[in-house]
Amino acid sequence: MVSILKRVLGWVLLVVAIFMVFAGLAAVPLISDVWEHRRVCGENYESIEAALTPSDLLEAAPAGAVPDEERDRDCTDTDDHHATISRFYHFSRQNGSREDIDSFYRDLALRNGWKLSPGEGPTGEVRCVAKESEGAEINFEVSFGSEPEDTSSEDTSYIVRASTWPC
Helix, strand or coil: CHHHHHHHHHHHHHHHHHHHHHHHHHHHHHHHHHHHHHHHHHHHHHHHHHHCCCCCCCCCCCCCEEECCCCEEECCCCCCCCCEEEEEEEEEHHHCCHHHHHHHHHHHHHHCCCEECCCECCCCCECEEEEEECCEEEEEEEEECCCCCCCCCCEEEEEEEEECCCC
């Protein structure tokens, strides 16, 4: 009886071991993809940070603009590994307009080696500026939330974003 139990236990352990080997082999591509995504995203973050040196466009703000939070990092595109570093700001309209904000960032970027991007927005405005950094093209843009329904509102929010996403 003991010999039969040993034999059954041996077969069960062999089946479990084979299952574990095949499960491990099946997980290798997934683990490899996750590893590559983290590595490439890390490289893209470094390229973005290098492009923002010496004048950090995400930290600069026109008079009256107040940051809402710390920088946000995002690299959720698992196919192309596009990375983005962004920052939100709150701005009192009594200190200027959206055009003033756009102009502030565009002028600062152009003075620091960024170039106007060939892509344009729907009304002909330049949507972003670009800079080559560590072999990657980094794009910088300013985006505003939708117009508030209450036009008497004195405040607006906007986001500044440096990214490997194309304009």
